[in-house]
Amino acid sequence: MKITKIANRQLLFILFMMRTTVTIAFLPVLTSADAAQDAWVAALFTFLGSAVIVILVAALGAKYPKQTIVEYSTALVSTWPGKVVSAVVLWALFTIAATDVRIYGEVLVTGFLVQTPLAVIIGGMVFVAAVAAWQGIEVIARVADTLFPLFVLMLVLSLGMVVPLVEIRNLQPVMARGLLPVVRGSITPTAIAAQMLVLTMLIPAVTEPNRALATALWALAGSSLVLVVVAVVTVGILGPEQASRSVFPFYVLTRSIEVTEFVQRIEVLPMFAWGFGLFIGIATLIYSLAYGLAQVLGLADYRPLVFPLAALQTTFSVQAYKDVFELLRFFKPRVVGPYILAWFILSLFPLWAAHFIRTVWGSRRQGGSDGQGRVWGQILAVFSFASYRPLCDYQHRLLGSA
Amino acid sequence: MLLIGLFVTISTGCWDRREPELLVFVLSVGFDKEPSGDYKIVAQMFNPLALSQEGSGGGSPGGDKKPSWVVEASGQTPFEARKNLAPMVSRELFWSYTSTVLISEKLAREGIRPIMDLLERERQFRLIARPLVAEGDIKEILASEYPLEGCSGQALLRQLNTGDKMRSIAPVLEMRELINVAAQPGRDLLIAKVKAREVKEDAAGDKEEGVDKIVATQPPIYLGGGAAFCGDRMAGWISDREARGWHWVQGRVRRETLTLVIRPDGEPVSVEIFRVQSQIKPVVKDDQVTMKIKVEVKGRVQDQVSEADLASERKFLLSLEARLATLIKNDIKAALKRAQELDSDFLGFGNAVYRMEPKKWKLLESKWSQVLAQLELDLDVRADVTVAGLIKEPVKMK
Numbered sequence: 162m163k164i165t166k167i168a169n170r171q172l173l174f175i176l177f178m179m180r181t182t183v184t185i186a187f188l189p190v191l192t193s194a195d196a197a198q199d200a201w202v203a204a205l206f207t208f209l210g211s212a213v214i215v216i217l218v219a220a221l222g223a224k225y226p227k228q229t230i231v232e233y234s235t236a237l238v239s240t241w242p243g244k245v246v247s248a249v250v251l252w253a254l255f256t257i258a259a260t261d262v263r264i265y266g267e268v269l270v271t272g273f274l275v276q277t278p279l280a281v282i283i284g285g286m287v288f289v290a291a292v293a294a295w296q297g298i299e300v301i302a303r304v305a306d307t308l309f310p311l312f313v314l315m316l317v318l319s320l321g322m323v324v325p326l327v328e329i330r331n332l333q334p335v336m337a338r339g340l341l342p343v344v345r346g347s348i349t350p351t352a353i354a355a356q357m358l359v360l361t362m363l364i365p366a367v368t369e370p371n372r373a374l375a376t377a378l379w380a381l382a383g384s385s386l387v388l389v390v391v392a393v394v395t396v397g398i399l400g401p402e403q404a405s406r407s408v409f410p411f412y413v414l415t416r417s418i419e420v421t422e423f424v425q426r427i428e429v430l431p432m433f434a435w436g437f438g439l440f441i442g443i444a445t446l447i448y449s450l451a452y453g454l455a456q457v458l459g460l461a462d463y464r465p466l467v468f469p470l471a472a473l474q475t476t477f478s479v480q481a482y483k484d485v486f487e488l489l490r491f492f493k494p495r496v497v498g499p500y501i502l503a504w505f506i507l508s509l510f511p512l513w514a515a516h517f518i519r520t521v522w523g524s525r526r527q528g529g530s531d532g533q534g535r536v537w538g539q540i541l542a543v544f545s546f547a548s549y550r551p552l553c554d555y556q557h558r559l560l561g562s563a
Numbered sequence: 564m565l566l567i568g569l570f571v572t573i574s575t576g577c578w579d580r581r582e583p584e585l586l587v588f589v590l591s592v593g594f595d596k597e598p599s600g601d602y603k604i605v606a607q608m609f610n611p612l613a614l615s616q617e618g619s620g621g622g623s624p625g626g627d628k629k630p631s632w633v634v635e636a637s638g639q640t641p642f643e644a645r646k647n648l649a650p651m652v653s654r655e656l657f658w659s660y661t662s663t664v665l666i667s668e669k670l671a672r673e674g675i676r677p678i679m680d681l682l683e684r685e686r687q688f689r690l691i692a693r694p695l696v697a698e699g700d701i702k703e704i705l706a707s708e709y710p711l712e713g714c715s716g717q718a719l720l721r722q723l724n725t726g727d728k729m730r731s732i733a734p735v736l737e738m739r740e741l742i743n744v745a746a747q748p749g750r751d752l753l754i755a756k757v758k759a760r761e762v763k764e765d766a767a768g769d770k771e772e773g774v775d776k777i778v779a780t781q782p783p784i785y786l787g788g789g790a791a792f793c794g795d796r797m798a799g800w801i802s803d804r805e806a807r808g809w810h811w812v813q814g815r816v817r818r819e820t821l822t823l824v825i826r827p828d829g830e831p832v833s834v835e836i837f838r839v840q841s842q843i844k845p846v847v848k849d850d851q852v853t854m855k856i857k858v859e860v861k862g863r864v865q866d867q868v869s870e871a872d873l874a875s876e877r878k879f880l881l882s883l884e885a886r887l888a889t890l891i892k893n894d895i896k897a898a899l900k901r902a903q904e905l906d907s908d909f910l911g912f913g914n915a916v917y918r919m920e921p922k923k924w925k926l927l928e929s930k931w932s933q934v935l936a937q938l939e940l941d942l943d944v945r946a947d948v949t950v951a952g953l954i955k956e957p958v959k960m961k
Contacts, residue, residue: 330914330918333919334918334919334921337921338921399739400744400747403683403742403743403746417689418739425691
């Protein structure tokens with residue numbers, strides 16, 4: 162395949178827009194559990210949790226700067242287990258893209274285009290994104306360059322106009338119910354950081370792969386800052402109860418305020434921003450998906466896969482969730498938490514184990530065989546797979562019935 | 564491929580197409596309850612044809628159209644009632660510009676949660692609308708003629724904004740705040756009250772048409788006081804003065820004029836308050852809660868019937884300020900007394916405990932009603948009269 166390169170700055174823009182869009186669309190720190198007025202603390206926790214995910218994904222990728230996960234997983238845990246790992250990652254990218262675009266579709270169907278079928282909205286967005294993906298990551302990156310200032314401008318405008326209406330008393334009492342509600346609130350948005358799995362495909366395309374981890378962390382920090390501000394503003398204006406009950410709190414907020422008699426109905430600003438961010442996100446996801454799949458199948462070019470995948474994407478996005486309630490249920494911590502944990506246990510945990518053993522082996526005996534590392538990697542893969550159930554049980558015990 | 568392209572371009576634009584010519588804007592909406600238990604909706608629409616009247620004179624199609632039309636319908640749910648308006652109206656009703664929501668006393672006493680649900684869930688309504696509880700007939704309020712405004716919806720909104728700016732006797736909220744307050748622990752709703760003109764055979768109506776009639780037109784509504792709620796049900800009315808007490812506690816006074824007699828001649832002076840800051844701090848000792856409320860106000864002298872020379876006699880000014888503080892304290896006490904009578908914590912004292920002493924709130928929450936009944940106030944009101952107006956003392960008659 163032709164080698165394409167994007168700057169680290171562009172990667173940062175892509176990741177920032179992708180993450181910010183989804184986390185503020187339905188504000189899971191607030192709506193997925195009972196964090197209520199402490200949603201902003203949950204947003205801080207989310208940053209920590211997501212940082213762990215980013216490190217898991219990007220640090221390993223940076224160790225193999227010229228390879229995608231498809232290539233280095235084969236090297237680490239041999240061919241077939243490697244393909245399983247790749248398949249899990251691809252499935253994750255596919256699901257994330259489908260869910261992201263579904264959320265966007267639901268916002269539009271709820272708030273603006275009530276009669277329009279979901280498939281049309283989603284299909285339209287996926288089609289446009291697929292065109293960008295077909296053009297390659299360089300094009301997506303350049304579009305991100307163009308849209309990023311607009312994206313930030315819209316966010317700053319919509320937030321800046323509402324900030325004066327914040328009432329601090331809506332945020333009180335702070336942390337009165339202890340730590341658990343906050344932890345519960347941060348699980349779903351942390352799980353959504355699984356988006357960062359695109360890094361497994363993008364790192365070889367970056368000009369400075371060894372700095373990719375820093376880039377990703379900066380993107381995460383930026384979007385977490387936005388998330389904290391949005392959480393404070395939304396709760397501060399709508400109040401904890403009303404905001405948690407909303408399906409799309411930030412959208413509800415922007416449409417229910419009057420800045421002055423002449424400046425109202427500012428909901429178009431965040432809607433624009435979401436459109437931009439989602440476009441970049443979906444295009445990147447489809448690109449990574451097609452690129453990875455082409456590598457797994459040993460194809461010379463990923464392009465023939467883009468449009469079929471886009472079609473599948475649209476169908477899956479419409480069919481995977483029967484209605485908005487099911488979509489929201491998917492984002493309950495006890496559903497999405499274990500699900501996304503499973504992805505990591507089946508993909509990155511064994512790879513890390515294998516990598517670790519390989520480096521230890523390699524340093525202990527010079528020229529030690531890779532074969533032993535692979536065997537150990539496989540054993541550890543089975544072991545981490547076995548740990549899945551206890552981990553989920555532990556999460557459930559910790560959270561109660563969230 | 565071409566077919567698909569054609570399909571996409573044609574169909575996407577059409578599903579949610581809306582032609583402005585087919586719409587009519589509802590500016591104000593009222594909700595009431597029928598004796599049968601059905602919800603009744605009263606919609607005040609703005610007639611776009613009346614607009615063309617001004618521009619093109621009498622010759623236009625809308626020659627003598629009235630700017631406003633009021634229609635009512637009922638149904639088992641508020642939304643069904645709204646839907647039942649459709650067979651009576653030639654255009655599609657459009658609710659995004661609805662700026663005031665009137666609630667009848669009967670409905671308020673039976674519970675307003677269904678109305679809140681509709682207003683919050685339905686996508687056309689916007690939560691910047693202002694709620695009002697109406698004393699008297701809603702239809703009367705909406706159908707009355709407002710001499711200065713085009714239609715009742717505009718008039719109500721404007722009067723709310725003006726009233727909030729000029730006096731602090733009606734607690735004007737937006738739906739957004741109302742829903743927030745309703746959901747907060749330890750706080751009950753207080754919604755502004757609007758009173759319809761009493762229908763009576765006024766003498767002016769019998770006189771000949773012309774100047775007399777214009778002069779004698781009664782104002783159609785009076786905006787002042789409020790409806791205190793307990794949960795989603797109205798517990799009772801509160802007076803202008805008690806509503807003012809709420810404004811002091813909340814620090815929401817924008818402008819309010821207080822009139823009080825002063826030394827040395829016992830004649831009145833009007834002082835306009837133009838800045839207020841207030842702080843609440845609960846002191847909880849077992850079941851006894853004391854609310855420490857600190858209010859700081861700044862005022863200016865607006866007129867003086869009294870002949871006191873405030874500029875040179877400092878003691879008169881100090882006495883004026885002390886009396887102002889007492890007046891404000893009495894407002895707050897009156898508000899609390901009414902809250903205790905109605906068992907409605909519209910002043911949000913419980914909420915102050917919840918916010919500042921969340922652990923103690925857990926213990927008090929279930930018996931808050933008893934606690935409220937014995938709640939005590941520790942008021943610290945500081946009034947400063949800082950501006951004298953353009954003259955410093957009354958004219959000296961010689």
